[in-house]
Amino acid sequence: MAELRSMRKAYGEALAELGAANPDVVVLDADVSASTQTWMFREKYPDRFFNVGVAEANMVDVAVGLALAGKIPFANTFAFLVALRAAEQVRTCVAYARTNVKLAAGYAGLSDALDGPTHHAICDLAVVRSLPNMTVVVAADAVEVKKAVPAVAEYDGPVYLRVSRAEVPVIFDERHEVHIGQGVTLREGGDVTLVGTGIMVGRCLEAAERLKREGIEARVIEIHTLKPIDEELIVQAARETGAIVTAEEHSVIGGLGGAVAEVLGSRCPVPVWRVGIADTFAETGPYEALLERYGLGVTDIVAGARRAIAAKK
């Protein structure tokens, strides 16, 4: 088993490092800096840190104003709040007005497990992905979070950066680079392709190991940028393996599975099995138990692969 490392801690450290490297970076938080770990930035750069209190819509629009004046604002709170409570601010003032605001969406998916469905974020990707001008990035492990933060800051335009609360197995080494818009092939294989995002990438790698024992060679692709998605890599995988499984810590509606199906439906129709949360709210419970209960286990990916392969013509 790979080493477990906290995604949110890695995010907080990366943001503080970015603050040293780039004086234009400013950070906003909506009374959850102890959770999102933006306190690390605040301690080093108090003048560039703004706590807006429990006022997420205001936070996003204030970030917009800062961006208009040339700052690079990272607006932080839980994913469900920035994507849903502040959705109209994000649509009008960030996406439509194309302001250089970075929406840092913490506690993504089911990772705030014990706080329950009020705090889970399982439909945020569907919302932000549908916004024109929006770039959507989902980090897979602590290393990738650290690489993604400066890449997002350098990228010109609105970005939604989704980060888990959880401690997640490390899958990348320090040489890993995040190029926004480019998928990453983590394992070669010709029978089926497992396309994962976020914490499900590590699970896809585990599933590929298990499938190998059954004599199935699974390719594994990481999509950290849901939008603009790496169409060519996905189409190539569909052509070469003929079956696709997507895996995401999100509803099966509108997230990675939706994005991949949209690409392949018009460019290379093959069976696509979507591993994700069925069209339902989850419940309170331990994180690992929730992931198993709501269809995000390694066994779910393995079963999906078998189904996708069986559906090949």
Place this chain on the structure above:
Amino acid sequence: MGFHSEDLVRDLTDRARNLRIRVIEMIYGARSGHPGGSLSAADIVAALYFHHLRLDPTRPDWPERDRFILSKGHAAPLLYAALCERGFFDSERLATLRRLDSKLQGHPDRLKTEGVEMTAGALGHGLAVGVGLALAARLDGAAYRTYVLLGDGEIQAGIIWEAAMMAAKYGLDNLTAILDYNDVQLDGPVHEIMPLEPVKAKWESFGWHTIEIDGHNMRRILEALDEATHVHARPTVIIAHTVKGKGVSFMENKSTWHGRAPGEEEYKIAVAELREGVNG
């Protein structure tokens, strides 16, 4: 306080009247738009664009310029008329309002129109965006000021008060909000739809310096804008009592003229009244 000559006041009053005529022409030409709230704010916008704001039409991105955000973005025709008259673009463009391919969108779009600081019109955004600009100016040690024009119906939105709280927390004395208090919103009188009173006390209790004026008295507008620049460590709101549809008799105080265009006869009467200044 600066001294404002009779000539200046008269010139700005004429400017406001010209803006109102432009507004009616544009909305009539587009067969669509919001005359009432454009007419009510015309004196305020004239004072800002033809006297108070530091702007350079040849350099819309001049870093030291004052920032004006039309938060009540449905008054877009008024903003477009002011930008045009101030020299940001040619007057031919005004006739393209709300047409396909036009740079003059139904509500302001910062990416399409020179001089438009912020996309707006979905109500409630401008004050929070203004807080961000004012914070950035402070971080940069920049002298520019930020002005936000709010509708009265608009301040029924909770985010306005989120932003108001924040502006006070950070003592943003480089931020001035102006409330176009015409007491009419889309569905009827503001005091019936959702009363704002005591509105002055509300802003004061949120930590703002308040100035209450007749929003059609040019001298008082100029004095209020000056006063706001001298307030220390607090944001200022100018509560400007105005008349919706100001200057056109049949539009005044009528919610039906919040968002409809005049027909041909109405257009002729409106322009004639504005030219004669019978109501101004």
